[in-house]
Amino acid sequence: MKTKRYVGLLVIIALIVTSCMEDFLDEEVYSELSPANFYTTEADALAAVSAVYNNFQYFGNELWSVGTSYMYVTDGITDIMTNLWNAPVENLTYNSSTGDFLVLWNHCYNTNNKANLVLEKLPGITMNKELKERLMAETKFLRAFNYFNAVRWWGDVPLITKAIEGFEDIEDVSGTPASQVYDQIIQDLQDAIALLPVSYSNPNDEGRATRGAAKTLLGKVYLTRGWGGGPANINTTDLQLAVDEFEDLMQSPYTYALADSVPVTFDFHQENTPELGHIFSQQYAEGLGYEGTWIAQNMQAMELEAAWWGYPAPESWIQGPDGFEIFWQDGWNPVPIDKRLLYLFEDYTQLWWFYWCKKWQYDHYQGWAEHPQNFTMLRWADVLLMHSEALNELSAAPDANVVASINLVRERAGVAPYDPAAWTKETFRDEIQDERNRELWGECHAWFDYVRKGMFVPRMQAAGYDFVTDKFNLFPIPQQEIENNPNLTQNTGW
Numbered sequence: 001m002k003t004k005r006y007v008g009l010l011v012i013i014a015l016i017v018t019s020c021m022e023d024f025l026d027e028e029v030y031s032e033l034s035p036a037n038f039y040t041t042e043a044d045a046l047a048a049v050s051a052v053y054n055n056f057q058y059f060g061n062e063l064w065s066v067g068t069s070y071m072y073v074t075d076g077i078t079d080i081m082t083n084l085w086n087a088p089v090e091n092l093t094y095n096s097s098t099g100d101f102l103v104l105w106n107h108c109y110n111t112n113n114k115a116n117l118v119l120e121k122l123p124g125i126t127m128n129k130e131l132k133e134r135l136m137a138e139t140k141f142l143r144a145f146n147y148f149n150a151v152r153w154w155g156d157v158p159l160i161t162k163a164i165e166g167f168e169d170i171e172d173v174s175g176t177p178a179s180q181v182y183d184q185i186i187q188d189l190q191d192a193i194a195l196l197p198v199s200y201s202n203p204n205d206e207g208r209a210t211r212g213a214a215k216t217l218l219g220k221v222y223l224t225r226g227w228g229g230g231p232a233n234i235n236t237t238d239l240q241l242a243v244d245e246f247e248d249l250m251q252s253p254y255t256y257a258l259a260d261s262v263p264v265t266f267d268f269h270q271e272n273t274p275e276l277g278h279i280f281s282q283q284y285a286e287g288l289g290y291e292g293t294w295i296a297q298n299m300q301a302m303e304l305e306a307a308w309w310g311y312p313a314p315e316s317w318i319q320g321p322d323g324f325e326i327f328w329q330d331g332w333n334p335v336p337i338d339k340r341l342l343y344l345f346e347d348y349t350q351l352w353w354f355y356w357c358k359k360w361q362y363d364h365y366q367g368w369a370e371h372p373q374n375f376t377m378l379r380w381a382d383v384l385l386m387h388s389e390a391l392n393e394l395s396a397a398p399d400a401n402v403v404a405s406i407n408l409v410r411e412r413a414g415v416a417p418y419d420p421a422a423w424t425k426e427t428f429r430d431e432i433q434d435e436r437n438r439e440l441w442g443e444c445h446a447w448f449d450y451v452r453k454g455m456f457v458p459r460m461q462a463a464g465y466d467f468v469t470d471k472f473n474l475f476p477i478p479q480q481e482i483e484n485n486p487n488l489t490q491n492t493g494w
Contacts, residue, residue: 039121042128048118049135052142053208055111057282092465096476096494105478108150109160115143117163137195141209141217144188145377148221151181152448153475155491159184174487175477182225189218198253199274206272207374212254213280216378219245223386223452229473230454231393231429239390246387256380258412262343265381266359268373277380286372293360293375324438325415339414340438359442381409381439389432398428406432409439429453469493 038044088094094101118139122132150157156175161184196211219242226238249256259265259276272278284293325337336342343358360373388406395402398420407417423431436449450456451473460468471493482488 039125041125042131045118045122045125045127045132045135048114048121049139052111052114052118052139053283055107055114056142056146057284092460092468092472094476096479096482096490098476101475102478102480104153104475105481108146109158112143112146112160113164115139115146116161117165119143119161120163133195134197137192137214138209140188141192141196141214144185144192144214144221145217147181147185147188148217148224151178151185152224152451154477155474156489157181158488173485175489182221185221186218189214189221193218207281207283209280212249212256212274213378215245215249216279216383219243219249219383220378220386223390224448226390226393227452227454229452232454234393236394239394242390243387243394246383246390249383256383258380258384258408261412262340262359265379266343266373271374274380278376279378279380279383281374281376281378283374284372286370292371293373337415338438339412340441376443379443381412382436382445384409385432385436385439389429389436392425392428392432395425397425398423402428406435409435413439430455 039048088098088100119136122136122139125132147157147159154175155178157178158173159176159181160173192209192214193211196209196214198211200206200208200210222238222242222245226235226242227233228235248254255274256277256279257275264270265277270276271281282293285291324341360371384405388402388404391402391405392398398418400420403418403420410417418428418431420428433449433453433455437446440446447456450459456473457468457470460472471491474491476494477488477490479490482490
């Protein structure tokens with residue numbers, strides 16, 4: 001029989017449970033295990049789901065420097081900051097052989113392979129029924145989040161929902177149409193919503209997926225699918241479904257709210273608090289041997305403020321009249337009006353030079369990758385901004401309802417609310433994105449935002465990247481994967 005090689009899709013499942021993230025992952029460590037002697041007890045079930053969380057955590061650690069749209073594609077190019085450590089992504093000179101994308105691909109399928117094995121094996125374990133159902137719901141949430149990233153990065157990707165334990169378990173696979181991948185994502189999230197709790201009573205479960213997290217992600221999925229890549233492709237049914245999910249979250253039993261100030265939002269002592277806007281975060285802890293967050297380590301200001309590297313000043317959406325509101329005193333002494341500016345940059349009086357993002361600050365630095373702050377994946381300000389975004393596209397022109405949610409974010413920033421009469425649907429569309437950039441700077445949203453709205457190409461070209469074409473709306477499928485599996489088709493242009 002002819003042996004076939006697959007790099008990302010044929011990952012033999014690793015059942016050794018890795019080290020914990022925070023308290024709820026402090027399960028017993030197992031070794032020398034296989035599917036044959038694992039998945040027999042409730043403790044096995046908890047450990048297996050913890051392993052899926054742990055894999056998902058790597059998007060904020062192992063992958064912080066590999067060109068993911070969580071960090072450098074998002075923040076390195078799109079009018080936000082320049083990454084000094086990843087030139088192919090910074091300069092948009094990457095191609096299908098760029099190793100970063102192979103790492104991403106492998107990680108996506110390794111993580112979801114662990115999730116698939118959990119979903120296959122947990123039903124056979126004799127354990128508390130309610131806990132079993134909850135653990136399976138958490139796993140479906142994580143699998144959905146992972147496939148949501150994959151379909152946005154690559155479009156048509158292989159949709160694999162069964163566990164792969166060896167080479168004999170899989171035949172040649174091809175890309176599944178993105179529409180079918182979205183259907184699976186939505187089904188997983190709907191299943192999760194039905195079984196996840198609104199909150200957890202046990203403090204050791206802090207940080208696990210909740211019903212609100214699943215509803216938030218489902219709303220974002222509907223919003224992304226509803227845009228269809230630009231205004232000409234909008235599906236109003238999906239946008240309305242997104243609005244419905246967001247508005248459900250604005251009512252009891254959910255308690256999400258904006259913190260009174262930006263610093264409180266990013267105070268790691270108060271993480272995972274819904275009333276401060278936290279919905280779902282990758283969980284990290286200090287002093288556990290590389291269990292801290294590398295993204296925060298890379299971005300934070302306090303202990304590395306004297307380092308020689310940094311990020312050059314953002315472009316006009318921050319410094320100009322259309323950016324953060326600043327009062328320029330005599331002698332080039334800027335005084336921020338927008339409170340967010342004070343908490344974004346280490347030295348806001350030198351906006352044209354290097355600085356650090358101040359959303360991540362920790363004054364007890366002990367070593368690399370020991371930063372304890374979580375990395376936020378879903379938070380309330382994002383929901384409010386998406387709510388206004390969807391309503392704007394469903395309306396003929398902005399009205400009081402369209403601006404209500406985004407103005408809550410503006411009010412917290414200390415700047416004037418939007419007057420709907422001053423905008424058209426089209427001009428407010430662009431302004432909503434600029435406000436998202438200001439509020440969500442450094443949190444790795446902009447690339448996803450620009451692509452779903454059809455803004456990536458025009459904004460990049462306006463910034464001087466004349467060579468950027470529609471092919472950049474998807475990442476290249478790793479060339480090694482295509483060479484190993486000819487049933488995969490490269491994305492157009494790559």
